[in-house]
Amino acid sequence: MPPTIKITPAGKVIGAMPQSEIDRTPVLLALNVGASDDPVEVKIEVVFHSVRIKRRVVKGFWHIAATEAEIELRAYHARLADLTKSGPVTVKYALTTSTKKEGGIDIKPEIKIGEEVSVDVGSLDLKKEKSEEATIEYSGEEYPLTSAVIGDNVVWSFSETHGPKLIREFILGNLPLTAAYNWKRRPRSGFLAVRTSPRIFDSDGKRVSDAKSLALGFLLFRKSHLANEYGTEVQFEVGEK
Numbered sequence: 001m002p003p004t005i006k007i008t009p010a011g012k013v014i015g016a017m018p019q020s021e022i023d024r025t026p027v028l029l030a031l032n033v034g035a036s037d038d039p040v041e042v043k044i045e046v047v048f049h050s051v052r053i054k055r056r057v058v059k060g061f062w063h064i065a066a067t068e069a070e071i072e073l074r075a076y077h078a079r080l081a082d083l084t085k086s087g088p089v090t091v092k093y094a095l096t097t098s099t100k101k102e103g104g105i106d107i108k109p110e111i112k113i114g115e116e117v118s119v120d121v122g123s124l125d126l127k128k129e130k131s132e133e134a135t136i137e138y139s140g141e142e143y144p145l146t147s148a149v150i151g152d153n154v155v156w157s158f159s160e161t162h163g164p165k166l167i168r169e170f171i172l173g174n175l176p177l178t179a180a181y182n183w184k185r186r187p188r189s190g191f192l193a194v195r196t197s198p199r200i201f202d203s204d205g206k207r208v209s210d211a212k213s214l215a216l217g218f219l220l221f222r223k224s225h226l227a228n229e230y231g232t233e234v235q236f237e238v239g240e241k
Contacts, residue, residue, distance in 0.1 A: 004240070005031065009234065021228070027069050043177075044179075051198075051226060063202070067171060071156040071194050074192075075190040080154065084177045183238070188239075191236075
């Protein structure tokens with residue numbers, strides 16, 4: 001039987017939060033502990049979903065959702081034994097270089113980076129001006145999940161990879177995180193927070209422009225539509241088995 005856990009305020013985590021508040025919260029938080037008592041495994045689950053708001057004039061919904069979140073875990077008077085670490089993902093890039101020349105002299109190179117992989121070399125000769133374009137493909141690593149250990153406290157940062165997305169431009173899914181602690185004294189207590197800043201997306205999951213977001217912000221970010229807009233903070237205490 002695992003140790004018990006007491007969360008304050010209890011109504012701010014999945015399992016105790018009312019469904020009406022869950023439906024209006026862009027980033028949700030669940031907290032539990034594993035079966036071991038020494039060290040104690042603190043089990044966190046961050047759930048990203050979209051708050052859907054029906055459009056009034058045309059069909060479809062606005063989505064209020066997150067593209068990033070920061071998760072902070074503090075364990076008071078405890079020693080960190082293990083944690084979920086950072087992990088890279090491989091991303092393909094295409095570097096397109098366009099150079100204009102006049103009389104054999106470079107005028108100005110222009111650089112554009114995108115995720116589409118293609119190779120195209122062309123030239124244009126018009127009124128003694130020549131333009132050449134080439135695309136170089138390469139792979140790189142991005143770190144959507146990173147972690148920083150500050151003493152015995154942990155801060156994770158999770159975000160979308162850069163560039164346009166085929167289906168949606170916000171995060172939708174579950175992020176499980178763990179940290180194992182040896183507490184030096186009772187009570188075995190700590191603090192957990194998830195912080196985010198949601199954005200507005202249209203019905204096909206694409207982020208709306210900053211100007212349009214400003215115009216829609218007053219309407220869509222009213223309290224009746226959104227809860228826990230910038231995240232959630234709780235205190236917790238681990239009991240005995």
